[in-house]
Amino acid sequence: MDFQRKEKYSMEDLLRIMKILRSPDGCPWDKEQNHKSLRTCFLEETYEAVEAIDTDDSGLLKEELGDVLLQIIFHSELEEEQGRFDFSDVVDGVAKKMVERHPHVFGNAVAETSDDVLVNWDAIKKRTKSHKSQSDVLKSVSPAL
Numbered sequence: 001m002d003f004q005r006k007e008k009y010s011m012e013d014l015l016r017i018m019k020i021l022r023s024p025d026g027c028p029w030d031k032e033q034n035h036k037s038l039r040t041c042f043l044e045e046t047y048e049a050v051e052a053i054d055t056d057d058s059g060l061l062k063e064e065l066g067d068v069l070l071q072i073i074f075h076s077e078l079e080e081e082q083g084r085f086d087f088s089d090v091v092d093g094v095a096k097k098m099v100e101r102h103p104h105v106f107g108n109a110v111a112e113t114s115d116d117v118l119v120n121w122d123a124i125k126k127r128t129k130s131h132k133s134q135s136d137v138l139k140s141v142s143p144a145l
Helices: 011-022 028-032 035-054 058-081 087-100 114-128 134-139
Strands: none
Touching: 011 028, 011 058, 035 058, 058 087
């Protein structure tokens, strides 16, 4: 296998590592995983990141954010294998969302307080999600919650 250990890895390296793990010569466990089998892992890693925040443990937070990122990359790789989307599409989507929902930074809107920002955010979210009523907003809450 053409892989070289490094002192410090990049995002591209992590994406490549996931591809190697899922490859025919990769890890048996990683090759067996699917979205549903990884669901509990995703939740666990998220809760561990929250614990690090709650305990003000920045070392643990760095580790747990990495674990959450790995879950995102893993799920993105599963989708790429099916030809539906890849990690770059996830990045593109969230970047577009941040630009769209911050018109006071990336556009002409004015938001002088955090409350102004939240009012704008909610209005933009309603518009982009086609929520016409409060009932539509409630229907959009994930059943997993």
